[in-house]
Amino acid sequence: MLIRPLSAADLPAVAAIQASCYPPELLEQAECFAAKIAFSPASHWLAERDGEALGYLFCHPWQGWHPPDLDSRQLYWPQPQAAADCFYLHDLAVAPSARGLGVAEQLIDTALSWARAQQLPRAMLIAVGRAPAFWQRHGFVAERNGADLRKYGASELMSRTL
Secondary structure, eight states: OEEEEOOGGGHHHHHHHHHHHSOGGGOOOHHHHHHHHHHOTTSEEEEEETTEEEEEEEEEEEOSSSOOOTTOSSOOOOSSGGGOOEEEEEEEEEOGGGTTSSHHHHHHHHHHHHHHHTTOOEEEEEEETTHHHHHHTTTOEEOOSOOOOGGGSSEEEEEEEO
8 A cells, every 4th residue: 555645636536535435514625625735735645556546634734723614715724834733634534445454544644744743733633423433542532622513513623642
């Protein structure tokens, strides 16, 4: 399995994996992902084997405790990026055919290593549905800070120290 930087050329594969993993109300458009790539080109990854996309992870530097809106193309990005005080794991998805292969773990390890190299002190994410238990196994804990998560449905804001 190869973990490599994700590019705009990968967005059709991302869309297919996303559609196989999330309900329609949580799907994001390609323009949203393209905006994330443009902001932080080095902090998104694709897992593939023999040219087949197995999973992806979109992440980016962020600031504060209020996560970005779902499917937003006009995000407030920390300016300059040096002002970022956390690493936001925005979207992790693994194709159903690739589950059980360790794809998620390799993507997460790659992302957190990158964030540590950038000297970001913490990571943050929104865990949707039944995902909180998964993220707890990766050291994340639930946060109670009043962030508006209504667009995410049943979800929890979670973080961990890097």
